[in-house]
Amino acid sequence: MAVEIVEIRMPRVAFRLRIKAGKEKEYDAAHRNVWPALLTKLKEVGISKYSIYRREQDLFLVMQVDDFDAAWRALDQDPINLQWQKEMKLLFEPVPGLKPGEKFAMMEEVFYLE
Numbered sequence: 833m834a835v836e837i838v839e840i841r842m843p844r845v846a847f848r849l850r851i852k853a854g855k856e857k858e859y860d861a862a863h864r865n866v867w868p869a870l871l872t873k874l875k876e877v878g879i880s881k882y883s884i885y886r887r888e889q890d891l892f893l894v895m896q897v898d899d900f901d902a903a904w905r906a907l908d909q910d911p912i913n914l915q916w917q918k919e920m921k922l923l924f925e926p927v928p929g930l931k932p933g934e935k936f937a938m939m940e941e942v943f944y945l946e
Contacts (some may be wrong), residue, residue: 841946842880842896846939848927849891855923856889862920869912877903889925892939904935 851859863884874882882895897903907913927937 842898844894844896844941845900846892846894846941848937848939849893850925850927851889851891851923852925853889856886859923867912867916870916873907873910873912877906879903
């Protein structure tokens, strides 16, 4: 009897952020030393395979997460994440094209090759 292995692909999300001019090195340095407790919390809320790409001031964040909104609601109540966000907030400027009420400039996936 053969056992069929079914691979479930977790949803991926992507969004944009923007760093203030002159804060790129500070942002990069912080992300070379992300707090271990924050990394643990990200995994606890279901975030995995999380990458951040940067070109000058523009950031492109990609992650796998089953429920992005639920993960962010949990993170918004976590003291470690709140402290990290407080520090990172000093490095960010508004993302061009952000619509009223949007917290993140979410990207729509239009192509994927596995």
